Amino acid sequence: MISQIESIVKCAEQAGADEVEIFYVDGKVISIDIERDEISLAEKSIIRGVGIRASVDGAVGFSSTNDFTKVEEVIEHAVKYATIKSQDVSDWGGFPSNGKYPKVDGVFDKKLHDIGLDSCIDYAVKMIDGAKSVERAMPTSGNFVCSSSTRTIYNSNGIMVRESGTIIEGSIDSVARDGDISTASEFDISRSLDIDFYQIGFNASDLANRSLNGIRIESGEVPVLLRPTAFAEIIGHALVPSLDADNVQKGRSALCGRLSTAIASEELDIIDNGLLAKGVGTAMMDDEGTPSQKIDIIVNGMLETFLYDCYTAGKDARKSTGNGVRRSYSSAPAVGIRNMTIQYPPTDIISETSHGILINSVIGAHTANPVSGDFSVEARNAFTIRDGSICEPIKSLMLSGNVFELLKNIDGAGFDVRAVGNIITPTVRVSNQQVVG
């Protein structure tokens, strides 16, 4: 592929491109599927493909393929689309040109790159064993995934960068039965081989077991403690879209015009850190080749910045924050978070809560209104809290509100900081939250 770069650039220039970008991915994935307490499938896939962007008169076109005999056709499409688009827009700020990259730690583990199927099966079996070790509970399904891939980004402004990364991930669902039935799931994800797979299985079953024979509760306003998984789901779907500069520029964010104003509890900080050691979203560059950075989004409750990729940065005549993220080589970059970290002074949050509700996870967060921040979710694996202790499980509970109200009403956080994918958060307590029982 690298040998083709020169001919791609020449081809694009001949077709009329001012700038060209080549994004090339080469990787392999091993995955193991668990059904009940058995290994049902072993899978290996090889992934290799290229996305090409071309700019013409301040507009960008994109096209992609994994069929390298079609590269010329792909380039022509990218250039043609840029030409059509240039009639509408001309605020493109250019592909990045700063090729100085920071050093990041813990993104590639050679042991994971070289891992054999036998070890992968062993890890999957450990999750099953953990899940079976809890009385009344059994695993229902699960998944182990291990991937290793290399991204190469080249552009005609002088960027030529390549980085390899590995990810290992395990997840399992359990069901507990004793007349009543209850489910729970647990997962862990890392850049290196440091996951306790037995514990993932145990935690899923243990939570399912503890959730059996839930009670019903009254509707009303109560203090609610959101465990990292639950809080990350709500933040990811109801807050993150409002921080995307593209949504702000297009009037689709409730945070339009609210820079430098208080939007959250005074003690709350939110940072997006592409450099975080071992983070799932960590790399020396984003998917456009902009060097990764640490971005202060909310400091002491004040909104400091939105998140930018090259396109949105060009529109605001500023620099990208290193948040150009692609789903795969076949998608153009868009604004996305890297490692979003939520910080609040920690205390022994459960023992300090005289009454309230503890929610482990939620379902339906993706149905939140990304424009207004309104959400309505079903709480899963929820428990009552009385006099500083976790008490009865709650059968069914609907939680609804607005994420911006929620951010203002945060009045506590725990020590239990956890990475839920690329959102890193402790348990947070929201002083008064509407629940429907």
Added chain:
Amino acid sequence: MDVELHDIKVLEASGTSIILDNGAIEEISANFSKRAGVRVLVDGSWGFTSTDDINAIDDALRSAIGLATQAHEKAPCTSFPITLTGPTNIRHISKVKKDPSDVPVEEKVQLLKDIEQQMKLPQIVSTNVYYSESEVHMLYTNSEGSECESKLTRCGFGITAVAKDEDLQMGFDSRFGVCGYEIFDRYDALSLANDVATAAVQLLSAKASPGGHLPVILDPKLAGVFIHEALGHAAEADLVLEGSSILKEEMGRQIASELISVHDDPTLPEFGYYPFDDEGVSPTRTTIIRDGVLNHYLHSRETAARLGFPKSGNARAQGCGIPIVRMSNTFIEEGDTSFDEMVEDIQYGIYLIGSRGGQTNPGEGVFQFNAEKGHLIENGSLTMPLRNVSLSGNTLEILKNVVAVGNDLKYHSGLCGKNGQLIPVSDGAPHIKISSAMVGGSV
């Protein structure tokens, strides 16, 4: 050790998408791909290899046999008597009325701009129009001698409008089909755009929904999403086998009101259509519920063999992924009650319209959906418009509480996600009336 079955799928696909954002072209992009997937069954264990190099199928086959054999030796899976049925030969090359690749990109862009113009109401601050087309050519062969080939074109569009006063509200609608550019003859995109914008503006003055247990009417779109999410997934036999479906012990039992019959039918010309499934099985209509009684699960070859049922042809995959049990076109059969009759005898209730999506836990039968909008029903008529109306509760309770089924079945297209794979489906339903359901809204 014997290889009981292997199958090979080769896929060649191309697609174009255009996004018009606030009236200007945001993105035009094209993708071309080729990929192969090889699956092997060895004593109950599956091995699967997928690759971008379709010239290396022999290597992929060896790799898949190696994976299945190692998996079987290391952690043997309970073997099952897969039914070998002999070869199937199906060839389906879709005939579209207007091949989208014959329409110049410039013309498509102009059409999207015309659609966008229809949303220019005073309070609309932001618009988005999305168009996509794809053509997928698939070759399927297996060790039983099956040879199947299909070429399917899919086309569609989505429209979003955001309205603003002190607050922001959103309207959205979409139409997708297994068809060509004639999608725009089939649906009036211009008037749909106007409806979407009008809905967003009306939501600005809508009130938050009251919460509690109330009589509700679901519109066809929300009822379709409900039947897909809450019932359809629970009827997928892989979930039944795993023990994560509430329908596990319910076969032959009354699980819903007698008014309810539900089918899944891949042969209908809707967005979930396919001529053969991803295991080369010829698909048929499956009646999941007949007159309230659970009648059938949805099956792959494996789940059919394990549970001793006939195959239903419901194994589907995204691209060259591993086939899993999925729905196609799932719908509630039409009844005979008109919408007006449903509203008539409700003293105080809620009419829920459209869907912003939902999620369900098929193991416990708990679900949660958000309607796009709604109306309060007071003394037999629709009154105040409502926003952020959500519906949650227990699937079987809701199904038993159905007291009327409408005479106005409609299908809606969508994408369904399961195990990380997205596939095209459609949901169909008429209006349905439920005597009591838990509804809620924002404070």
